[in-house]
Amino acid sequence: MIELSFMEYCMAIVIGSWMLVxxxxxxxxxxxxxxxxxxxxTRFVCALCLTAWEDRGREKLVDCPHCGRSxxxxx
Ligand SMILES: [Zn+2]
Numbered sequence: 001m002i003e004l005s006f007m008e009y010c011m012a013i014v015i016g017s018w019m020l021v022x023x024x025x026x027x028x029x030x031x032x033x034x035x036x037x038x039x040x041x042t043r044f045v046c047a048l049c050l051t052a053w054e055d056r057g058r059e060k061l062v063d064c065p066h067c068g069r070s071x072x073x074x075x
């Protein structure tokens with residue numbers, strides 16, 4: 001078995017928990033970025049009448065439900 005002094009044991013716990021926090025914050029940031037990108041593709045604001053709506057379809061051009069102006073889906 002590996003012999004650890006109390007100081008080394010404490011340092012291992014501190015460094016290990018710091019690495020866990022860094023890993024989880026990185027994962028959380030990545031998930032948030034993906035969610036933002038997905039949201040930008042489904043949420044629209046009409047440039048003509050300022051109606052905001054959500055469309056989860058795949059068409060490149062989406063018609064405004066209020067005035068009928070077609071809006072292009074961002075890439
Ligand atoms: Zn509109």
